[in-house]
Amino acid sequence: MPLSIVVGTQWGDEGKGRITDLLAAEADMVARYSGGDNAGHTVTVGGQIFKLHLIPSGIVQPNTISVMGAGMVINPQRLLDEIDGLTARGIDTSPSRLKLSTGSHLILPFHPLLDGADETSRGRATIGTTRRGIGPSYTDKAARCGLRAGDMLAPDFGQRVFEAVRSKNRILVEIYGLAPLDPEQIADEYRSHANRLSPYVADTSAQVHRVLRSGGRVLAEGAQGTLLDLDHGTYPYVTSSSPIAGGALTGLGVGPREVDRVIGIAKAFQTRVGKGPMPTEQLGPVGDMLRGTGENPWDEYGTTTGRPRRCGWLDLVLLRYAARVNGLTHLVITKLDVLGSLDPLRVCNAYRVAGQLIDSVPFGPHTLDQAEPLYADLPGWTESVTNARTASDLPPTARQYLEFIQQQIDVPIVLASVGPQREQIVRLGDW
Numbered sequence: 001m002p003l004s005i006v007v008g009t010q011w012g013d014e015g016k017g018r019i020t021d022l023l024a025a026e027a028d029m030v031a032r033y034s035g036g037d038n039a040g041h042t043v044t045v046g047g048q049i050f051k052l053h054l055i056p057s058g059i060v061q062p063n064t065i066s067v068m069g070a071g072m073v074i075n076p077q078r079l080l081d082e083i084d085g086l087t088a089r090g091i092d093t094s095p096s097r098l099k100l101s102t103g104s105h106l107i108l109p110f111h112p113l114l115d116g117a118d119e120t121s122r123g124r125a126t127i128g129t130t131r132r133g134i135g136p137s138y139t140d141k142a143a144r145c146g147l148r149a150g151d152m153l154a155p156d157f158g159q160r161v162f163e164a165v166r167s168k169n170r171i172l173v174e175i176y177g178l179a180p181l182d183p184e185q186i187a188d189e190y191r192s193h194a195n196r197l198s199p200y201v202a203d204t205s206a207q208v209h210r211v212l213r214s215g216g217r218v219l220a221e222g223a224q225g226t227l228l229d230l231d232h233g234t235y236p237y238v239t240s241s242s243p244i245a246g247g248a249l250t251g252l253g254v255g256p257r258e259v260d261r262v263i264g265i266a267k268a269f270q271t272r273v274g275k276g277p278m279p280t281e282q283l284g285p286v287g288d289m290l291r292g293t294g295e296n297p298w299d300e301y302g303t304t305t306g307r308p309r310r311c312g313w314l315d316l317v318l319l320r321y322a323a324r325v326n327g328l329t330h331l332v333i334t335k336l337d338v339l340g341s342l343d344p345l346r347v348c349n350a351y352r353v354a355g356q357l358i359d360s361v362p363f364g365p366h367t368l369d370q371a372e373p374l375y376a377d378l379p380g381w382t383e384s385v386t387n388a389r390t391a392s393d394l395p396p397t398a399r400q401y402l403e404f405i406q407q408q409i410d411v412p413i414v415l416a417s418v419g420p421q422r423e424q425i426v427r428l429g430d431w
């Protein structure tokens with residue numbers, strides 16, 4: 001059973017890209033299954049930093065085929081920019097190693113406009129979306145009026161774009177009071193995108209199956225994180241897709257029997273961009289310290305929007321929840337190095353909600369907003385861990401921190417990252 005799924009266990013930005021990149025070295029195919037260019041994955045290879053939004057991070061591995069699955073929404077202009085950017089840096093992005101599912105949905109210029117207008121009209125109750133048109137594009141998918149990558153192959157594609165723009169102009173103008181878009185101009189633009197992107201369009205579900213049937217290994221790459229899942233996240237402060245492991249099956253078109261490993265990625269602390277509850281958020285110096293100054297690309301500022309991320313202590317109640325809804329088989333902890341010099345280290349392992357002590361996510365009449373975090377204090381460390389490669393290189397208190405997480409979550413921690421470089425990984429267990 002050679003399908004492994006990499007999934008974010010928090011609110012995204014857990015460092016999935018670099019772990020995927022590491023695992024991609026032994027995969028024949030890396031397939032992204034959800035989301036769009038709201039995601040931002042940073043991969044550092046030999047001093048070069050790659051910021052990817054749509055193309056799976058496996059593309060930087062020379063022998064891996066990269067797939068963008070049917071569960072994704074694709075902004076064609078951004079995809080072309082990404083292809084051109086990677087090509088300019090010597091990465092092979094030819095259609096033989098980059099595939100776009102016929103079933104993935106296209107983002108059209110009215111989607112980001114509607115996203116922005118929806119956000120503005122929500123007033124103080126905004127979600128804090130990336131305004132990339134993700135929600136409106138998935139809305140069209142669910143309403144069965146979206147355009148898909150496969151449609152780019154149809155002779156009347158330009159006409160369909162024209163009609164879609166004309167129909168959405170009514171909403172832009174009559175509901176939001178915005179200027180109409182030019183259907184003819186957008187149809188021309190999209191015809192030209194289709195010319196360039198058509199060679200990439202493929203039946204990717206069949207391709208994934210072919211690799212699996214021939215004994216190859218496929219890595220399913222999640223975007224965003226469990227708590228942003230449309231069904232299982234902190235609704236309505238979620239994205240509009242299915243980042244959890246189940247999303248890999250629908251998003252790629254594979255069955256559950258193929259799955260071997262479900263690898264959860266968790267940052268050693270908690271971060272969130274956008275609105276919504278975050279029980280362990282730290283607004284003072286601890287939050288600032290975890291966030292970093294923004295001087296380094298791996299500091300806690302959005303890869304896609306540049307927004308400072310909200311930061312706080314690790315929340316094991318939420319991590320336990322993520323282990324359950326994803327069926328995690330393995331856990332990877334990232335950014336352990338960032339915790340150095342914080343003493344004590346606090347870890348939330350229960351909440352008090354309406355006077356009751358609970359160790360799971362509140363449900364029924366109570367919400368996460370009402371959860372008061374209860375912390376266990378663990379000793380910190382002052383020595384640098386960035387050169388650690390095995391468990392015995394870590395200070396005993398860092399080992400204790402990881403062991404505490406493992407014991408509370410009951411999922412083996414196999415890796416911990418201690419810096420942004422590829423080799424800055426501590427191996428703690430076997431797959």
Ligand code: IMP
Pocket residue numbers: 011012013038039040127128129130131132133134135223224228237238239240273274275
């Ligand atoms: P949308 O996906 O742009 O609709 O945004 C919905 C919510 O998901 C907002 O809170 C965003 O900040 C958040 N979000 C979307 N993509 C990412 C991501 O890649 N990392 C972290 N948060 C994200």
